[in-house]
Amino acid sequence: MATPLGIAVIGTGRMGADHVRRIQEVVSGARVTAVVDIEAERAKAVAARVEGCAVHTDPAAAMASAEVDAVLVASPGPAHEAALMAAFARDLPVLCEKPLTPDAASALRLVEAERALGRRRVQVGFMRRYDAEYTRLKALLETGQLGRPLMLHQRHRNVASASFFTSDMLITDSVAHEVDVTRWLAGDEITAVTVLRPASSAGAPEGLIDPQFVVLETAGGALADVEIFVNCGFGYQVQAEAVCERGTARVGDGHAMVTAMAGRWGGSITQDWTERFADAYDREVQAWVDATRRGEVTGPSIWDGYAAAAVCEAGVRSLHEGGRVEVELAPRPSLYG
Amino acid sequence: MATPLGIAVIGTGRMGADHVRRIQEVVSGARVTAVVDIEAERAKAVAARVEGCAVHTDPAAAMASAEVDAVLVASPGPAHEAALMAAFARDLPVLCEKPLTPDAASALRLVEAERALGRRRVQVGFMRRYDAEYTRLKALLETGQLGRPLMLHQRHRNVASASFFTSDMLITDSVAHEVDVTRWLAGDEITAVTVLRPASSAGAPEGLIDPQFVVLETAGGALADVEIFVNCGFGYQVQAEAVCERGTARVGDGHAMVTAMAGRWGGSITQDWTERFADAYDREVQAWVDATRRGEVTGPSIWDGYAAAAVCEAGVRSLHEGGRVEVELAPRPSLYG
């Protein structure tokens, strides 16, 4: 296909605006032909930097344009379901930011809707799967040389949480990534969640349960633990160690440049995800554009989005009620392999 | 004290014989004046390599000699209680290998007996506390610059387990070290234990539950997790990462020499504890000899041995019955600070 893919970006907040920049300046073979936001002024400001970019406040209106070949959904989670249903009505391919929807019930409705279409239309934005290190870890596990993964130790640390961040969001917003990574690396569904509460850090806002320690069990018997600590103070670290039958593999040390000065050796720690995962986002969107131009849908599916939502719901229950909570999943449609 | 300390070594199996060699060839200011074993031939073989070393089959008989100033107990765990009681009767200082005794009840009798003497006589052989890296980690935590420890992630991996190793022994023999390390680093008692069972490795002997994942809770709210994997196949690794309010610290990477060859960079992994912790054993025994010659008793106490036994008993119950098991400790005598 010689013509660049015309993309409507739904949502022009921090993430949406960044995707507009990415499509215009980084990604090959695509351009932004429309932006959509219920706050028209914000959308106009973003569109002003893109030649020939339409502005809408209604996703469906944008999708009606002949200039729009595909849709990138970056609006707040509660708006995702309507946007995806509109895209389904037009049979448009979609890249939908995570979380797919705020709860498992709505996610399951989307599973049903896509299943009714009879083919996949949506890639969900679990961008860890496009990070070079995680990709390498997945590839190593697939060679089988380490044997079956038995345990997965994961760390997810942020410098400080936003003021609106709640104890539940450590699960639904942060651990959601590890939920997807665990399912992806283990090649298996998660069947139970236990959220443990160490003493909260003096560095966390009053009332926030931080850190938390989450144990995930998979159908095949693998055990994954996740330290989530969103006010660790010192940096943004995302690490994973797969412990297999014949060896281990670890990613996320981030040891690119090593300095020695003032009695210390070592390096700097990234301070947020835009720095740590910039390349992963670039690869994710490029992969989506490339697949779409080939007429394909690849990457994390709506089912992956639904499963993550269901696991996070169980996690929030475990956080509130204590103890182990089993995850109930709907039957998996054959569309999702 | 100019004269070397005369030591009776009780038990001349692998560990006891190694301690005899250590005292004779490595440690300054001490010599072995008697060895004791119920298997007299084994004791004689060891004594033959030491000038002027008496041989006994009864610990009490050895302790009656004027040549014996102190006792090192390296006999099997079930024999420890009698040996220590004999030493108490003679008021002799003791270095007792771990485990102190096989169960919490007998350990508590020793606590009582030493409390009745009114002063500490025993150092228990938790030699991790003498390892250079663990010592450095403890020192860093004590500076307070990282803030309070909230979580402690620990890994304990062996190449392969001995034929007699049982699922319980992953707790009582291996995790016992992490139980002591956790209490020592956190400066706190452990109040509950949960043992989780990932799928067992195909590399583990039939019927052995290996690996296991153990969660320890401390009175102050710190959470420690321990991966114990005694048939990991690739090496002996003991690692700990303390996650504190303002930073983390990790020991046990063991990255001494780095090679690059045949498409790989990296280094070798030690294959067993005699290689990894040789220096720690040397320092442990030297520290005990030095303290004893100064008329002092330092290092891990009988109370530490008792607390570890109680935690391990709770761990074994959790392994068998599932779920979280609380640890019940007797009141701590003032002798143990």
Place this chain on the structure above:
Amino acid sequence: MATPLGIAVIGTGRMGADHVRRIQEVVSGARVTAVVDIEAERAKAVAARVEGCAVHTDPAAAMASAEVDAVLVASPGPAHEAALMAAFARDLPVLCEKPLTPDAASALRLVEAERALGRRRVQVGFMRRYDAEYTRLKALLETGQLGRPLMLHQRHRNVASASFFTSDMLITDSVAHEVDVTRWLAGDEITAVTVLRPASSAGAPEGLIDPQFVVLETAGGALADVEIFVNCGFGYQVQAEAVCERGTARVGDGHAMVTAMAGRWGGSITQDWTERFADAYDREVQAWVDATRRGEVTGPSIWDGYAAAAVCEAGVRSLHEGGRVEVELAPRPSLYG
């Protein structure tokens, strides 16, 4: 500029074909509108994968097309001078692969020609300057927190050299990169070169002087050493350590994923430059496209290409004649700052 930049790629060998792929599939805002090769069949094969791409055997003919806004020169070094002169005649911006030309005299003619134009038209392909780690090292040095760089230790290792590789080419083809890196990091010209010959490896082809050890001196007194070893057998490694007045900084360890298996910890070593520097090439070409669309010329200049050629010539003399050889540079035109 809304229209993509139309690029003529001169040379469709391995490097040229890879740049065509890069521009079509990776880089944003550009497309290949013409390819040029004296071997017409090779050019046609490459053009067949690009919609609307013209095929030429003469660079000047390609540059005459209105579809060509800029030129990427990836032909063999001896053909660079003519191609650049043709581009100068059309006033077209150029990205020219390294080496600029095979010798300092021809490079100096290009310096003169561009100086006569009165403004920079050419970016030379020293892609190390676009590598994430080198960029970080440069940025750190520029903060001044380490003080002035005094020494620069560099390693450049290849698995095996191509059959046509000569002892001179270790300098002109491989060390040429370190020559540019040294000038760039030190912010200074190189004034003398000494090439030392350790015993050659049994793994090197008969007659090839490999490894070599090159010492570079800069006008400001910094000393750079380069180990060049093109038949090291185990991997492709490019490392640099800057030793400054108050600290050191090292890049190139390449420690992304760490595994532990079979008694070894560590990771894999990249096997060639396409793997190690793929991102650097992507960034280089994107940076050139972006600057060109803004009407600017940035990055390494023809002067940088000339200076590298002059240093390499001195290096080859040192290799052949032994001892230290001083570098003679023409006066630097003000165009090059």
Place this chain on the structure above:
Amino acid sequence: MATPLGIAVIGTGRMGADHVRRIQEVVSGARVTAVVDIEAERAKAVAARVEGCAVHTDPAAAMASAEVDAVLVASPGPAHEAALMAAFARDLPVLCEKPLTPDAASALRLVEAERALGRRRVQVGFMRRYDAEYTRLKALLETGQLGRPLMLHQRHRNVASASFFTSDMLITDSVAHEVDVTRWLAGDEITAVTVLRPASSAGAPEGLIDPQFVVLETAGGALADVEIFVNCGFGYQVQAEAVCERGTARVGDGHAMVTAMAGRWGGSITQDWTERFADAYDREVQAWVDATRRGEVTGPSIWDGYAAAAVCEAGVRSLHEGGRVEVELAPRPSLYG
């Protein structure tokens, strides 16, 4: 031998006093029976801490005592020759601190004197050979799996130099260690030295040529380079990387404990040699005591001390006169294998 080895320590400055402490408190099977210093008060102060320790101002007088079985020479270098000659007269085994003597001529006289005795009596204090990491590197090279060593990159950095430290002493006092390490690892003599002078650091005292960069050539064609930087400001680092025909091996990273805090990961750098090489000194003296009690002499020989002195003399000439200076060695007596 049941009785501890009685040792006379010659010289009770910082190094001598530390050896006294080491023999009394760390080393097994030995005790200090005499100390010697021309400053009697200093000797008395050290002797006061050791039971039954005689005090002398003349080495020969100390050696006349029946209590003295062996001699440890830790006096200033110029006093070594007389002390060793006195020990030869008594046929006493000696551990002599490095440098053996201040110049090659006096070192050669000692070679002659020991050769005349017909058997080795002296171990020279190149304690790097007893460091765990260097020992491991040597062992790896001896397996032959990396092939022949072609290059050896070495770094030797000190926080700050003492006020009396001269530019020559960077060679004779510091690089002397790398001279021995190079000879030991390469298994070969050094045939030429070139000392290069990068710009001196602003952190070095006025007039001191610091850092220096030293290139050593061996008879077998291996090339060793040494960065010596005695005012690097940030820590004490001693590193070596052997580049062999099929791989490389590096020691000295010192990555024992890794912390993450305040935006940085990494660890602390030792601040001086007493911290970095304490274990090497302990092992060195223990190895000497053990060999002596077995009636053997092992470790670095007087020949090693002489060769290091000759190389350092050539190095100082290169530093002063510039260029490459060849090393002239006397014929090697068969006593030294």
